[in-house]
Amino acid sequence: MSLVLVADDEPAVLEVLSQVVEDLGHDVIQARDGEEAWNLARSRRPSLVVTDHMMPRLSGLDLCRRLKGDELLGRVPIILLSAVLPHGAPEAHAFLHKPFEITDFEALIRQALTEAPRAKPLEGSTAVEALGTWVGKGLEGPLSTARAQVERLRVEGKADGGALETLGAQLETLESMKRDIQEAAYLAARTVTLSPVMVDLGELLRHSLETWKQGRPGVKWTLEASASAVELRLDLERMRRVVDALLGHAGRHGGEVRVELESTPSLVTVRVKDAGPGVSDEELRHLFEPFRVEGSGSGLGLYIASELTRLHGGGLSVESKRGQGTTFSVILPRG
Known part of the structure; x- marks a missing residue:
């Protein structure tokens, strides 16, 4: 069984092609345009790519060129489908001119996967x-x-x-x-691909705080934010992970946790403040390193929060002194 990426902007065609691949016993991931296909290829590393040529955002031919130029994906075979390219493209492993017979498509799938190079030893x-x-x-x-x-x-x-x-x-x-x-x-491994959508960051913070209030009722959770929407293009689930990591860290010692949201035309800042015992200078130097031993859990939360913030084009910083609490600051660009 292999993983096959199928890309086509026509939903009906995409479903038919995917079904053929699944009937041959392989797993399928679908993309509805070239850019989505490129991001999925980088994150999932398929054994074979099947792509239409005429697609929005990134054509099938441009997708072929990107894949061939990538160090890790350059050896993945590509089947290019097109009604306008008469002879295909040299970057593709194989080519089918639309319309085509399903039997021809099945034969190419089998051939391409048989001839696909074996994976290199993991390193x-x-x-x-x-x-x-x-x-x-x-x-x-x-x-x-x-x-x-x-x-x-x-x-x-x-x-x-x-x-x-x-x-x-x-x-x-x-x-x-x-x-x-x-x-x-x-x-x-640098294989995380964000899926940004327009998000009201204030609403995200309010929802997260309500969840934490129910889970840790002994903590006083407060939010200082404008009632007007603060909209940014964010990966909603991953930004929620950032917020939860900071709230979880801040609420460990009880007391009050204060969240502040500030917005300017160019930047948005989220501050999470606690009144806990603070963090020593030595701990601060290693706070965002992975696999720190810290109570229960994996010791990965702050590392993940820092890296996800970086992927959003922002930064995560911390200020703390013994006996004076800790403040985390997430700074995100607007636009």
Whole structure:
């Protein structure tokens, strides 16, 4: 079984091509334009790329050229489909002129995957990325089974309620660690691709604070932000991870956690302040390093937050003194 990337801007054609590939026993990832295909290829490393030529944002021919010029993707075979290119392109492994017979398409898929070069031994960033994928797939089965068993015991009433609550909390910790290890591995391998959309950052902060209020009611959570929208192009889920990492760190010691949102025409700043014991100068030097031993969890949260902020074109900094609390500042560009 191989992973095949199929790109076409016509939804009906995309579904037909994908179904053919799946019927041959392979996994499919879909792209609806050339730019999306390029980003998916870099993050998922398919064994074969099938692409139409006439697509928005990036044509199939330009996609071929980008793939061929990439150090890691340059040896991936490409099947180029087109109704306007009479003879294809030298950058493509194979070419089919539209319309074509499905049997011809199937034959090219088999041939291209048979002739595809074998993967190089894992090393460097490739090995790190593979580790993240292995962790995710390897732990999902046992975690899923454990969740199901805990739920069964809860429904049947055959276990102590306190014990079940403890087991549930430990499962949540393990699932969080799994996600953190995967994300950290992909960040280290430089294969994370953001999916930015317009986000009201104030609304994101309000929603996150409500969640933390329910999870840690002993902490006083406050937000100082304008009622008007502060809109930015952000990867919503990943920026939520940044915010949660900072709120989780700030709320560890109880007391009050204050979040401030400031906006100028060029920059947006989010500050997360706590009144905890503060961080020593030595700890500050290593605060954003991965795999720090820090209570429960993976010790990856602040590293991930820092790297995700950087990918958004911004920066994450920290100020702290012993006995005077800690302030994290996320600075993001507008536009």
